[in-house]
Amino acid sequence: MSNSPGLHTLSNELLKDVLDFLDTDPDSSINIDRRAYLSVESFRLPSPPVPARAHDVGNFRLTCRRFADIGISYQFTKVATRFSRHGLERLDKICSQTHLAKHTRKFSYLVPYFYVEGREQVEKFLELESRHHSLLIPSLFRNKAEDQRRILQMSEDTRVLRKAMAAFVSLQHVQILRVQDEADRMLLDALQESELPQASMIDLRWTPACVHATSTVAQALLHARSPFSRFSGPMMSSQSALVIKDRIPHTVSVLASRLTCLELHFDDTEALEERMRAASRLFKTVFTAAQNLQALHVGFPSRSPVDLGLEEIFHSIHWEKLRAFGIQAWRLTGDEIIQLARRHRKTLRGLRLRDVQLRDGSMWKDVLVMLRSEMEQLDWVSLRRVDYAKHFDELWADSMEVGDGSLGGSESDEEDDFPPHFSVPGSDNGSVYDADDYDYDSENEHSIADTDHGPEANEIALSPNTTASLPFCTCSRSSDPAGADDLGDNGAFVMYQQRKMWEKWVIGRCPEHSSN
Numbered sequence: 001m002s003n004s005p006g007l008h009t010l011s012n013e014l015l016k017d018v019l020d021f022l023d024t025d026p027d028s029s030i031n032i033d034r035r036a037y038l039s040v041e042s043f044r045l046p047s048p049p050v051p052a053r054a055h056d057v058g059n060f061r062l063t064c065r066r067f068a069d070i071g072i073s074y075q076f077t078k079v080a081t082r083f084s085r086h087g088l089e090r091l092d093k094i095c096s097q098t099h100l101a102k103h104t105r106k107f108s109y110l111v112p113y114f115y116v117e118g119r120e121q122v123e124k125f126l127e128l129e130s131r132h133h134s135l136l137i138p139s140l141f142r143n144k145a146e147d148q149r150r151i152l153q154m155s156e157d158t159r160v161l162r163k164a165m166a167a168f169v170s171l172q173h174v175q176i177l178r179v180q181d182e183a184d185r186m187l188l189d190a191l192q193e194s195e196l197p198q199a200s201m202i203d204l205r206w207t208p209a210c211v212h213a214t215s216t217v218a219q220a221l222l223h224a225r226s227p228f229s230r231f232s233g234p235m236m237s238s239q240s241a242l243v244i245k246d247r248i249p250h251t252v253s254v255l256a257s258r259l260t261c262l263e264l265h266f267d268d269t270e271a272l273e274e275r276m277r278a279a280s281r282l283f284k285t286v287f288t289a290a291q292n293l294q295a296l297h298v299g300f301p302s303r304s305p306v307d308l309g310l311e312e313i314f315h316s317i318h319w320e321k322l323r324a325f326g327i328q329a330w331r332l333t334g335d336e337i338i339q340l341a342r343r344h345r346k347t348l349r350g351l352r353l354r355d356v357q358l359r360d361g362s363m364w365k366d367v368l369v370m371l372r373s374e375m376e377q378l379d380w381v382s383l384r385r386v387d388y389a390k391h392f393d394e395l396w397a398d399s400m401e402v403g404d405g406s407l408g409g410s411e412s413d414e415e416d417d418f419p420p421h422f423s424v425p426g427s428d429n430g431s432v433y434d435a436d437d438y439d440y441d442s443e444n445e446h447s448i449a450d451t452d453h454g455p456e457a458n459e460i461a462l463s464p465n466t467t468a469s470l471p472f473c474t475c476s477r478s479s480d481p482a483g484a485d486d487l488g489d490n491g492a493f494v495m496y497q498q499r500k501m502w503e504k505w506v507i508g509r510c511p512e513h514s515s516n
Helices: 012-020 037-043 051-063 065-076 085-095 119-129 138-154 156-167 182-193 197-201 207-224 238-247 249-256 272-278 280-289 310-314 334-343 364-374 389-398 455-459 496-507
Strands: 078-082 106-111 114-117 173-181 203-205 230-236 261-266 295-299 324-328 350-354 380-382 421-423 431-434
Touching (some): 078 085, 085 156, 106 207, 114 207, 138 156, 138 182, 156 207, 173 182, 173 207, 182 203, 203 207, 207 230, 207 238, 207 249, 230 238, 238 249, 272 280, 272 310, 380 496
Parallel strands (some): 106 173, 230 261, 261 295, 295 324, 350 380
Antiparallel strands (some): 114 203, 173 431, 421 431
16 A cells, blocks of 8 residues: 555645635735726625535535634635525524634625515515416515515614624625526516506615615624725615715714725616715715725716716815726716826826716827826726717617727627626525626636736736836837827727727836836
8 A cells, every 4th residue: 555645744835725726715815906906806796616616625624623724714705695584594603603704804795676665465466477477486485575574674684794794803895786586587577577567566676775785784894893994886876875875974984984995886877967966975975084095996887977077976085095096987078087197196006997988178198198198107097998978979879789899899808798697506596696787897817818808907017126117218119109199089989999009008108208
């Protein structure tokens, strides 16, 4: 028999290397000023563990106490909990075991639509509709509606969330997501298609769910004096901002002072601009208190860019530590972008201007020249789907979909082609994330495509100590446009090839002459 050493003789470091092949190293993270940060760290939906890998990690931990201790962080660094009886019971069990809860760094709260009215009508409606929708089981929805009513009536979610936030002593990142399981989605479809009178009596909404989830999570974080510093709301309801403004203004202000990273994406379209203006004072309170912000993103649906002034939301606030800033789907003047960027020219290393449409009288070349000449710390800029507002409106009038493909976009740009729902195997009731109108980045450093998530997107950033960052003239070696008049900006529309060239031109400045 062989006397070769067994697995138990390996060092902890080598065992972690073995586990890295089964699951991503839980200690790894993307630097806050990297181009992928605003996307991967916050806007990418939490990935369920691959069943085989989760099984392997579980078996590894069952081998012995030492292996159990080494593998524990690979299972509990990220905890995702659904607002349901089963989900809250599981969260309660996890946070009751301090040796598990202490490893949790990211908490994702998956919240379904709330039954606002007609809870008692659901079963009767489904009995009548069962002839056409055989997979809609009345008893299933009766139980779901009753569970939701009981949780809210007994404040069970509030109790468990407070317990969890207190137990998660290493918590860094909190995320609130809208979630649908397949049954919920089928019910919503049936309600929209049905002509039965009961259908109009059943009211499922995201806004009250978003308001309740945000309020209870915020109060739990405050009650626990949580060490968290990042918050992501990639599917927020604009109406929730107004309710939160009236319900928990002090709580929001206190929590904002702890933030280093904040991502908010409002994905509804009804009265969006009116509600955002009504919430302007709340944004001022939050952003004034959030003086430690290093990364900030505020966005809206790509198909409905808002006609809001930047300062209606950001109120001319200067964040001394801001390193990455992103906005999505705004109609702006060039001067608005220039003024905000100029306030942060000494610290900003990344700028994301997704779906920004310039108003009449502004030209992109003026913005680009300022970014190239004055933003000396800028390592990357994203101009995905930027255009002119008039041209965008013309495209929208002729088409239900607006994307890079309408003007010769590359087929390798895959991030627009995400499915409307993401299935999550093994989650509560087969959960499905609703991603309609939700523009997330699938940044992939190994992609060979010249896209927003290609290799050049991240290779741009150089350490200040590398020789490549030392001043030397590259003017004669560059094939980039020499000046603003060579950028091909016609003030009417922006083609895919143009914006990709512009992104490179902005950060491809000559190290020796860029300040001249």
